[in-house]
Amino acid sequence: MNCEQARTQFVDYWxxxxxxxxxxxxxxLGSCERCRAEAEELKDLxxxxxxxxxxxxxxxxxxxxxxxxxxxxQQEAQRRQPLWWLRHxxxxxxxxxxxxxxxxxxxxxxRGRDSTEVSQLRGEVYNMRQLVALxxxxxxxxxxxxxxxxxxxxxxxxxxxxxxxxxTTVNHDPSVNVRLAAVDALRNFxxxxxGRKGVVQALAKQDSPLVQIAILDQIVELxxxxxxxxxxxxxxxxxxxxxxxxxxxxxxKQLQ
Numbered sequence: 001m002n003c004e005q006a007r008t009q010f011v012d013y014w015x016x017x018x019x020x021x022x023x024x025x026x027x028x029l030g031s032c033e034r035c036r037a038e039a040e041e042l043k044d045l046x047x048x049x050x051x052x053x054x055x056x057x058x059x060x061x062x063x064x065x066x067x068x069x070x071x072x073x074q075q076e077a078q079r080r081q082p083l084w085w086l087r088h089x090x091x092x093x094x095x096x097x098x099x100x101x102x103x104x105x106x107x108x109x110x111r112g113r114d115s116t117e118v119s120q121l122r123g124e125v126y127n128m129r130q131l132v133a134l135x136x137x138x139x140x141x142x143x144x145x146x147x148x149x150x151x152x153x154x155x156x157x158x159x160x161x162x163x164x165x166x167x168t169t170v171n172h173d174p175s176v177n178v179r180l181a182a183v184d185a186l187r188n189f190x191x192x193x194x195g196r197k198g199v200v201q202a203l204a205k206q207d208s209p210l211v212q213i214a215i216l217d218q219i220v221e222l223x224x225x226x227x228x229x230x231x232x233x234x235x236x237x238x239x240x241x242x243x244x245x246x247x248x249x250x251x252x253k254q255l256q
Contacts, residue, residue, distance in 0.1 A: 001024045001025060001027070001028045002028075003032060003035055006025060006028045006039075009025050099131060132148075132151050133148045133151035133152045133155060133162055133165070134148070134162065135148070136148030136151060137152075137169055142174075142175040142177065142178055145169070145173065145175065146177065146178055146181055149166070149178065149181040149182050149185050152166055152185045152188075160194070163189050163192060163198075166182045166185055166186055166189070167182075167195075170182045170183055170199075170202045171202050171205045179206075179211045180210060180211055183199070183211060183215055183218060186198070186199055187218065196222055199215060199218055199219065199222070199224070200219060200226060200227040201230070203216070203234060204230055204234065209244045212234070212244045212248075213243065213244060213247045216244075216247050217251075219231075219255070220250075220251050220255065223254075224255070225255050228252065228255055231251055231252050232252065234248050235248050235252070
């Protein structure tokens with residue numbers, strides 16, 4: 001196992017789920033000081049990500065942060081040749097945490113000049129939860145996708161990428177539990193017309209009574225009258241679950 005192959009195992013190493021390649025991976029870490037240090041450093045970052053405080057950042061610090069981030073990405077693109085695993089969700093999650101490391105490192109570099117700016121930079125690092133959320137929502141494991149939904153609670157309500165990912169999860173995720181969690185997370189986007197419309201449109205795409213009831217409850221909570229035709233269509237389905245039918249009739253009365 002070489003260094004590039006070892007980096008694709010970092011996420012499983014953090015989660016403690018290495019199986020077939022565990023021995024080979026640990027052997028490589030034992031012989032490669034650089035990979036071992038990088039794996040341990042990123043493991044610590046992964047574990048402490050949720051403890052970073054949220055702080056407002058100035059426009060000047062935002063610009064400097066993204067300039068540094070853009071430079072780092074350009075250097076990485078020049079150094080590495082594109083390989084098949086660049087689009088792998090696990091690799092994307094690893095990249096997200098690497099970006100966190102860059103943000104934190106940049107913060108330490110400027111700490112001697114202005115401690116206030118360091119605090120603001122930590123706020124920018126916190127906002128990188130968006131990248132982690134998007135990466136986790138693409139994982140094969142339902143538990144990882146649930147973690148991605150939890151990260152989505154901490155992004156800005158105006159974030160269109162996370163909103164789109166949550167709506168896709170509600171409409172297409174094979175796990176009922178993940179879909180239920182995504183429906184609940186969409187409450188944070190209740191001020192968005194796109195989010196409200198997406199919740200209404202998701203009603204007709206569901207086959208789980210639990211998810212249908214959760215969406216109906218949210219429609220009533222939002223008092224989204226535009227959902228009346230969709231609820232009426234749902235009630236026209238002859239095979240509709242009795243509990244869902246009762247909830248839909250109640251929702252229709254609340255909106256009319």
